[in-house]
Amino acid sequence: MSSKRAQRYWLMKTEPDGFSIDDLARRGREPWDGVRNYQARNFMRDEMKPGDGVLIYHSACATPGVAGIAEVASDSYPDPTQFRRNSKYFDESSRPDEPRWWLVDVGFVRKLDRLIGLDELKALPALEDSPLVRRGNRLSVLPLTAAHWRAILAQEKKNP
DNA sequence: GCCAACGTTGGC
C-alpha cells in the first residue's frame, strides 16, 4: 500500500440515543450524514482520508465520553440528505452542481472495553490543548494529534 | 429542564 501522507486522527461525536457505537458495530459502516457546521464539513471534505483513525464520542447523554474506535472508510462525497426534501437535513439552498455539505463513510473498528468519560478526559494533561475538553466546545468533528490519540486509548486499560 | 457558549442570520 502506498500512502502519500501519514495517518491522521479524528474524533467524531454522536448522540447515542440516535446512533451509538453499538449501532455502528451492527452496521459495520455508516455515512456520517447530517453534519451542518462549516468547520466540521471542511475537515470531512478536505482533510479526512481513508484509513485515518476515528474515536467515536457519545455526547448529549448520561455519560458523555469516548466509546469506540472507527476509521475513515471512504473519500469525501456530497451528503445526499441535503437534497432530500423529506429529510430533516434538507438544505434548500444547496445546489447539486455545487453541494454545500460533504461527508465521509465511517467504518467500525472496535468498541472500547469501557467508556472513557469526559471527566477522565479532562484530567489528562495530554488533552489540555484539545478543543474537546474546552468548555462550550460544539464542534462535532475535530482533529486529534497522535499524542491525544495515544493518551486517550491508554486510559482504556486503567481503572477510572 | 436549565443555561452557558457558540455559530448563523439578517437588519442597518
Next chain:
DNA sequence: GCCAACGTTGGC
C-alpha cells in the same frame, strides 16, 4: 462590516 437576535449544542 457590525452586532443583536436567534437557534443549537451539550454538559450538568
